[in-house]
Amino acid sequence: MRIQKFEADRRELIEVARGDRPADLFIRGGTVVNVYSGELLPHHVAIYKDRIAYVGPREVAVGDETEVVDAARMFVVPGYIETHSHPWILYNPVSLAEWIVPLGTTTVVHDTLFFYVHLGHEGTVRLIEALRDVPINQLWLARIVAQAGYPEEQEWFDPVFVRKLLEHEDVIGTAELTRWPMLYQADPLIVDTMECAKRLGKVSDGHTAGCSFEKLNALSAGGLSACHEAITAREVLDRLRLGLWTVLRNSSLRPDLQELIEPVVEGRISTQRLLMTTDGPNPSFIEENGFMDGLLRQAVRMGVPAVTAVQMVTLNAAQYLKLDDYIGGIAPGRRADVLILPDLESFRPDRVVWGGREVARDGRLIAPLPEITWDRYPSTKPLSVSAEVLADPNLYRFEAKDGEKVPVIEFISNVITRRTDAALSTDGEYVAIGGRPDLAYAALVARDGTWVAKGVIQGFGGRIGGLASTYNTTTELLVIGRDPGAMAVAAERVRQMGGGIALAEDGEVKLDIPLPLYGIMSDRPFARVVRDHDRLLAAVQKRGFPFHDILYSLLFLTCDFLPGLRLTPLGLYDVKRAQVVRKRCNLPVRS
Numbered sequence: 001m002r003i004q005k006f007e008a009d010r011r012e013l014i015e016v017a018r019g020d021r022p023a024d025l026f027i028r029g030g031t032v033v034n035v036y037s038g039e040l041l042p043h044h045v046a047i048y049k050d051r052i053a054y055v056g057p058r059e060v061a062v063g064d065e066t067e068v069v070d071a072a073r074m075f076v077v078p079g080y081i082e083t084h085s086h087p088w089i090l091y092n093p094v095s096l097a098e099w100i101v102p103l104g105t106t107t108v109v110h111d112t113l114f115f116y117v118h119l120g121h122e123g124t125v126r127l128i129e130a131l132r133d134v135p136i137n138q139l140w141l142a143r144i145v146a147q148a149g150y151p152e153e154q155e156w157f158d159p160v161f162v163r164k165l166l167e168h169e170d171v172i173g174t175a176e177l178t179r180w181p182m183l184y185q186a187d188p189l190i191v192d193t194m195e196c197a198k199r200l201g202k203v204s205d206g207h208t209a210g211c212s213f214e215k216l217n218a219l220s221a222g223g224l225s226a227c228h229e230a231i232t233a234r235e236v237l238d239r240l241r242l243g244l245w246t247v248l249r250n251s252s253l254r255p256d257l258q259e260l261i262e263p264v265v266e267g268r269i270s271t272q273r274l275l276m277t278t279d280g281p282n283p284s285f286i287e288e289n290g291f292m293d294g295l296l297r298q299a300v301r302m303g304v305p306a307v308t309a310v311q312m313v314t315l316n317a318a319q320y321l322k323l324d325d326y327i328g329g330i331a332p333g334r335r336a337d338v339l340i341l342p343d344l345e346s347f348r349p350d351r352v353v354w355g356g357r358e359v360a361r362d363g364r365l366i367a368p369l370p371e372i373t374w375d376r377y378p379s380t381k382p383l384s385v386s387a388e389v390l391a392d393p394n395l396y397r398f399e400a401k402d403g404e405k406v407p408v409i410e411f412i413s414n415v416i417t418r419r420t421d422a423a424l425s426t427d428g429e430y431v432a433i434g435g436r437p438d439l440a441y442a443a444l445v446a447r448d449g450t451w452v453a454k455g456v457i458q459g460f461g462g463r464i465g466g467l468a469s470t471y472n473t474t475t476e477l478l479v480i481g482r483d484p485g486a487m488a489v490a491a492e493r494v495r496q497m498g499g500g501i502a503l504a505e506d507g508e509v510k511l512d513i514p515l516p517l518y519g520i521m522s523d524r525p526f527a528r529v530v531r532d533h534d535r536l537l538a539a540v541q542k543r544g545f546p547f548h549d550i551l552y553s554l555l556f557l558t559c560d561f562l563p564g565l566r567l568t569p570l571g572l573y574d575v576k577r578a579q580v581v582r583k584r585c586n587l588p589v590r591s
């Protein structure tokens with residue numbers, strides 16, 4: 001594994017620790033947060049090349065060339081580890097790193113999902129390797145299946161290639177299994193792939209949303225290592241008791257830490273196997289609340305002892321990843337990912353040292369970011385639907401006969417829907433929503449224009465004319481709105497951008513966000529992406545969108561792992577009944 005490879009060899013480290021070779025960097029006089037013993041110790045830290053060589057009271061190995069950093073009245077803490085990252089919430093892995101490295105996160109474990117869907121095995125591996133130049137440790141988790149059943153799924157997630165990816169040195173295990181009922185049913189593809197990860201000494205991340213204690217037993221027996229889907233203190237205990245590494249989530253979609261942390265604050269449970277995650281927050285949430293630093297701030301404010309909180313995002317995380325010999329603590333032989341903090345309240349570092357190099361100071365990145373030439377990683381599924389297909393307003397209307405009961409997708413939160421069957425008026429051919437301001441049309445159009453899946457949605461936003469977005473878990477073109485003409489305008493704008501999000505009304509585009517990277521990620525800097533997100537949320541809320549996380553509403557409308565009625569590439573899909581209630585229809589091939 002790449003993170004296990006060092007420039008400094010053991011002999012050199014031994015010499016520095018003995019005082020026979022000068023250190024490169026000497027952090028003098030700080031208070032080390034020792035995550036192994038749980039103590040605060042007045043210790044110096046000597047770093048040689050990319051590793052820690054010595055931690056203790058002696059001023060060992062300070063030579064003429066050694067850079068000495070005065071850490072008097074400061075705390076010296078291991079770099080924070082995010083074990084569950086989705087690096088595509090408009091930002092991309094590079095722009096995310098630009099923002100979070102100065103906040104003290106030095107290791108992220110990323111999901112591969114959209115890279116894999118668009119680049120396949122070879123392209124994903126090339127990209128993972130190109131991203132190694134970003135000044136943060138990036139590890140990866142390989143998806144076993146997509147987030148919605150697809151006719152093409154077996155082809156995309158060919159188990160031979162998934163296993164090959166698992167063997168890659170930067171890939172640390174299998175990614176969250178959102179469709180956990182497949183494991184509960186002992187689906188051989190899932191069970192065997194997870195077993196393969198185990199044999200390679202790697203982990204299997206879970207996603208057991210809504211799973212009962214009884215069913216969790218089966219998932220734990222099936223080989224899951226971790227889960228971040230507890231939404232109550234009770235569910236935290238369920239997961240811990242069954243041997244799962246339990247990851248407390250505070251995301252933009254589900255800011256649940258206050259509730260989840262309660263058993264820790266009350267001192268009722270062992271924290272040894274507890275971690276924390278941000279689970280892909282939207283960019284504005286990160287700007288406001290920080291990243292792993294934000295979780296620490298919040299946990300400590302809620303009453304968690306500072307050292308315990310730090311352990312959760314350093315040593316515990318490293319142990320879960322089976323990398324605690326390398327990262328997660330300040331001890332000789334470990335990677336020199338070290339933060340210098342003014343206090344144990346803000347958790348915002350004055351300096352961030354990554355692999356022995358200072359990469360951020362005073363909240364600013366000082367290490368260069370690599371120029372990733374994204375064109376070298378082109379999608380195998382470009383947005384090639386024609387303008388002619390998208391221009392037809394009937395593409396977006398929902399066919400229904402008079403008196404027919406229509407299954408409606410009713411939004412009851414950002415991401416949860418339920419099915420309501422309603423007799424809607426029609427014009428003889430299509431549902432007429434004019435008299436129902438709570439309804440809108442929704443259509444999922446294939447990137448290559450070969451099919452469309454349609455639905456009627458309720459409670460999404462009564463004044464949204466047309467909202468088109470490749471930002472959804474299928475990355476096909478999702479178009480929502482009350483006005484089929486405006487839907488066509490928004491869809492056309494997204495087509496012209498080659499992917500993105502556009503809002504239209506009265507025949508005009510009102511807002512657009514280009515997402516040139518697989519229709520999911522922006523290539524703009526993080527601060528710009530925050531502004532794009534703010535504008536989008538404000539625009540849809542102004543038009544009646546009643547929730548707080550529009551990106552997640554778009555992302556998950558097209559999945560099939562959340563209740564109740566969804567719009568997937570199979571068609572209108574009833575999750576509870578596992579049934580397609582209105583199949584997608586093929587579109588005529590146009591030359």
Ligand SMILES: Nc1ncnc2[nH]cnc12
Binds near residue numbers: 113147178279473555
């Ligand atoms: N399951 C998921 N898929 C894609 N992005 C996510 N962000 C958080 N959860 C996600």
